[in-house]
Amino acid sequence: MKSRAPLFDRLVEHAQSNLISLHVPGHKFGQGLESEAAAYYSDVMAIDATEITGMDDLHHPEESILEAQQLAAACFGAGETHFLVGGSTVGNLAMVMSLCRPGDILIVQRNVHKSVIHGLMLASAQAVFVDPGYEEESGRTLGVDIQDIREALERYPQAKGVLLTNPNYYGMGIDLRAMADMVHDYDIPLLIDEAHGAHYGFHADLPESALTAGADIVVQSTHKMLSAMTMGAMLHIQGTRIDRRIIKQRLAMLQSSSPSYPLMASIDLARLEIDTRGEQLIGQGLEVIHYFCKQMSKYPRFRIYQGDGSYTQDPFKITVTDTSRILSGPALAQALEQRGCYPEMSDLNHVLLLFTLHSTMEDAERVVRAFEDMESEMNEAIHAIDETTCQLEAKRVESLRINKENSIRLSQPVQFDSFPIFEEQYEIVELSQAIGRKSAEMIIPYPPGIPIVYTGEIITSDIAAYIQLLIEANVRIQGSEVGNTRMVNVIK
Numbered sequence: 001m002k003s004r005a006p007l008f009d010r011l012v013e014h015a016q017s018n019l020i021s022l023h024v025p026g027h028k029f030g031q032g033l034e035s036e037a038a039a040y041y042s043d044v045m046a047i048d049a050t051e052i053t054g055m056d057d058l059h060h061p062e063e064s065i066l067e068a069q070q071l072a073a074a075c076f077g078a079g080e081t082h083f084l085v086g087g088s089t090v091g092n093l094a095m096v097m098s099l100c101r102p103g104d105i106l107i108v109q110r111n112v113h114k115s116v117i118h119g120l121m122l123a124s125a126q127a128v129f130v131d132p133g134y135e136e137e138s139g140r141t142l143g144v145d146i147q148d149i150r151e152a153l154e155r156y157p158q159a160k161g162v163l164l165t166n167p168n169y170y171g172m173g174i175d176l177r178a179m180a181d182m183v184h185d186y187d188i189p190l191l192i193d194e195a196h197g198a199h200y201g202f203h204a205d206l207p208e209s210a211l212t213a214g215a216d217i218v219v220q221s222t223h224k225m226l227s228a229m230t231m232g233a234m235l236h237i238q239g240t241r242i243d244r245r246i247i248k249q250r251l252a253m254l255q256s257s258s259p260s261y262p263l264m265a266s267i268d269l270a271r272l273e274i275d276t277r278g279e280q281l282i283g284q285g286l287e288v289i290h291y292f293c294k295q296m297s298k299y300p301r302f303r304i305y306q307g308d309g310s311y312t313q314d315p316f317k318i319t320v321t322d323t324s325r326i327l328s329g330p331a332l333a334q335a336l337e338q339r340g341c342y343p344e345m346s347d348l349n350h351v352l353l354l355f356t357l358h359s360t361m362e363d364a365e366r367v368v369r370a371f372e373d374m375e376s377e378m379n380e381a382i383h384a385i386d387e388t389t390c391q392l393e394a395k396r397v398e399s400l401r402i403n404k405e406n407s408i409r410l411s412q413p414v415q416f417d418s419f420p421i422f423e424e425q426y427e428i429v430e431l432s433q434a435i436g437r438k439s440a441e442m443i444i445p446y447p448p449g450i451p452i453v454y455t456g457e458i459i460t461s462d463i464a465a466y467i468q469l470l471i472e473a474n475v476r477i478q479g480s481e482v483g484n485t486r487m488v489n490v491i492k
């Protein structure tokens, strides 16, 4: 059975049946497409069906969608799997909203994706935030410490669950098995945002998956590290700690009543691929990475972080830094883009390269050539700007160190709610004047989409300095105009 893609097969069968559409979508399987658009869209629109007879229904699956989801559950080791058409974003919303009633406490890793914060807002839940660790050498944040989670559970025995991101954007993760066992000792579920780890567990050289480690509910972006179309994702459940009926109800609330069939079929196909050829394709992808890293060792100015063994590391995520401190992360990204290589993201000091099971040796070769080219071109003008950035970044890492030494790792419970902050409730002030005030907006560098400040959080001098740093380094900021105006909305 696993070598079929039932939903995709059903769509193809329908497309080849020469039937007349008297239903939506209005493009009638792409009949009116102009030539250039047709070249790109006609095959996709030919399978862009909807919930007509025989096509099943994501919100009440009984036929091919049910079968496709059951195959996915078997493939990933879940008790039940739901296809998501709004990315891990919708999965995270559903996860939080299914577990928490208003006022309930959820223990949450501080550097979660904004969708988790939005979930807390929609559920009107409280979060006890647990700060992640950080890697001294690179300044990148790591996962949370198991002892900190234990402390949170001891202090807040009424907590409904623990929600963590694993792996993080850089592919760094923690020993989830020990975490799952510990959380289950308190008889509550472990919720994992595994947006970046849908490929985990399919090759001996990759970390184990969150489901195998024992997580109760797991959200994965099938479109990130596997091959589904953008927005294709999955939510998996196992065991009895999660009420499956409520998850379905939340997904029915949050997902479109007209989910895209080409998108869902691409999730089905991504499952088929990893199920039948995953190990072989991942093996090929790993060879590309080994080749890339070996070639890059000729250019020691560009250092690659591959983990020091104290945390799990996804080999497909490659963080590169310029050890000469000439190019900051955004400058490094720009230099790569000028050479035709588009990285996943950059932070102040690093650029993140994302390879997958479909990266090729030719891709790796081109990226190596770009670094080779950059090594020979050292630009003094860039040097001057970025030295300041590097000094400021060093200050940020220093403040992380001070926080760590003072063991400020757990927040007080923070109550979220979904009401917007209306005009009469906030005022706009300069960033420097916002210190000590409560933010009336989320401030989110994107990517990675992790809020530095959530609505209602006090803007400390460290936070203000960090925002200043991001602005100077030209990092894109969402949720706020601070990047363009240096003004912030604060609560009156």
Ligand SMILES: Cc1ncc(COP(=O)(O)O)c(C=O)c1O
Binding pocket: 086, 087, 088, 089, 090, 092, 112, 113, 115, 165, 168, 169, 193, 195, 196, 221, 231, 233, 448, 449
């Ligand atoms: C950790 C994490 N969770 C969730 C998401 C949201 O995923 P999606 O883009 O599939 O909605 C992202 C997106 O980057 C992410 O980094």
